[in-house]
Amino acid sequence: MLIDAVMRKVPLLFLLVINFCSTAFTQHKVHLKVGYLPGHSYIEKADQITNIEMELKGSAITANDEGPIKKGIVQHTEKETSVGSYYNDSLFPIKTLLTKMTMAEGKAPIAPGTILYSTGTKSGKRTLDSISADGMDSELKEKLFPLLQTVIKAANIPEHNFKVGESFSFETPINLPVAGMILNFVMKTTYTLKSATGSIAYFDIALVYTIQSESVSIPVTATGNGSGSMTYDINNNYYTSFEINENLSMNMSMEDRSMKMKMESTSIQKAAVSKN
Numbered sequence: 001m002l003i004d005a006v007m008r009k010v011p012l013l014f015l016l017v018i019n020f021c022s023t024a025f026t027q028h029k030v031h032l033k034v035g036y037l038p039g040h041s042y043i044e045k046a047d048q049i050t051n052i053e054m055e056l057k058g059s060a061i062t063a064n065d066e067g068p069i070k071k072g073i074v075q076h077t078e079k080e081t082s083v084g085s086y087y088n089d090s091l092f093p094i095k096t097l098l099t100k101m102t103m104a105e106g107k108a109p110i111a112p113g114t115i116l117y118s119t120g121t122k123s124g125k126r127t128l129d130s131i132s133a134d135g136m137d138s139e140l141k142e143k144l145f146p147l148l149q150t151v152i153k154a155a156n157i158p159e160h161n162f163k164v165g166e167s168f169s170f171e172t173p174i175n176l177p178v179a180g181m182i183l184n185f186v187m188k189t190t191y192t193l194k195s196a197t198g199s200i201a202y203f204d205i206a207l208v209y210t211i212q213s214e215s216v217s218i219p220v221t222a223t224g225n226g227s228g229s230m231t232y233d234i235n236n237n238y239y240t241s242f243e244i245n246e247n248l249s250m251n252m253s254m255e256d257r258s259m260k261m262k263m264e265s266t267s268i269q270k271a272a273v274s275k276n
Contacts, residue, residue, distance in 0.1 A: 030162040030193055030201045030234070033124050037237055038092040042081040043272045049074050050265040058257030074104035082276065083120065094118045094126065110144070111135065118152065124159065128152050150175050154187070162193040174209070183220065184212040194229075201232045205244060224248035228267075236273040243268045 036042065050073040078100035084093040096116040101108040114133040120126045128149050131141055153172075160168040167190055174185040190206040209224030228244030248263040 030196055030232075032157070032160040032162060032168065032191065033237065036081065036083045036092075036094055036120055036126070037273075038083050038085050038120075039276050040083050040236070041274050041276055042083075042238065044079050044081070044269060045271075046077045046267060046269040047075070048077075048265060048267045050263060053262045055260045056257065057259075058255075072105070075108070076100065076102045086122075090122045092120050094120050116148065125156050126152055146175075147177075157189075160191075162191075164193050164195055167192040181218075183222070185222070185224075186210045186212065196234070199234045200240075201234055203230045203232070204228075205230060207244070207246065209248060211250075219253045220250070222248065222250040233273060238273045239269070239271055241268075241270055 052071045052073070054069045054071075056069070077098070079096055079098050081094060081096040084095075086092050094117070096118070098110060098112055098114045098116075100112050101110055103109075111133060114131065114136070116131055117129045118126055119129055128145070131145060131148070133141065136144075154174065158170050162168065169188060169190040172187045172189065174187050176183045176185055186209070188208040188210070192204040192206075194202040194204055196202070205226075205228045207224075207226035209222070209226075211220060211222040224247060226244050226246035228242070230239050230243075231241045232238065233240045244267050246263075246265045246267075248261075248265075250259075250261045252259045252261075
C-alpha cells in the first residue's frame with residue numbers, strides 16, 4: 001500500500017499542479033495578472049517526464065521491495081478551455097475539456113472527455129464548481145475534486161507590475177497526499193522579467209518547496225526546487241510556452257518502516273489563444 005500510494009499520488013499532484021499566470025505589457029513594464037479572458041478559447045498541450053527512485057526499509061518490507069525501486073512516468077495531456085461572457089457584472093463561466101491524456105506505462109489517471117466547470121472573476125480568481133466525467137465512479141470524483149481545487153487555487157497568482165530585471169516572489173500552500181496522509185507544503189515561486197519586446201514578455205521562474213513538518217505526526221523531511229522559463233503573448237494575457245525542471249527529495253519514517261524518495265520532473269507546455 002505504501003508503494004502504491006506514493007507511486008500513484010505523488011506524481012499525479014505534481015503533474016497537475018503546474019498552472020501559471022498571464023501578463024499585460026506597457027512599454028518596458030509588464031503587469032502580471034492571473035486569469036482567463038471572457039470570450040476567449042484556449043488550446044493547451046503538455047508533456048511531462050517524471051523519474052522516481054525510492055528505497056524502503058523495515059521489518060514489514062520484503063526483500064523485493066527494499067529497492068532502490070525506480071519508475072519512469074511519461075505523460076501527454078491536451079485540453080480545450082472555453083470562457084463565456086460576464087454575468088452579474090463580474091463573473092464568467094469557464095469550461096475545460098480534457099481531450100487527451102496518455103501515459104506510456106499504463107492507464108491515465110483522468111479519462112479524456114472529463115469536463116471541469118469553474119467560475120472566474122474580474123480580479124483573476126478562479127474556483128472549481130463541478131466535474132463531469134462519464135464512467136467515473138463517485139468515490140474517485142470525490143477524491144479528485146479537492147485535488148483539482150488545490151491545483152486551481154495554486155494558479156491564483158497575485159498581481160504585480162514588473163520592470164525588466166525585477167523579481168517578484170509569493171508563496172502557495174500545496175496539500176500532497178502520500179501513503180494515506182496529507183503532507184502540507186509551501187511552494188515559493190519567484191518570477192523574474194528577463195525582457196519584453198513588442199507583444200512578447202520573457203520570464204525566468206524559480207521554485208522552492210518547503211514541508212510544514214508540524215502538519216504530520218510522523219518524522220518527515222523534504223526539500224524541493226525547480227527552475228524554468230515562460231514566454232507570454234501579452235496581447236492575449238496568456239503564455240505561449242512554459243518549461244520547468246523540478247527536483248524533490250523526501251525521507252519518511254513510519255513505525256518500523258522508512259522511505260527515501262527522489263523525484264525529477266520536466267514539464268513542457270504550449271498554449272494557443274483565440275477569440276470565441
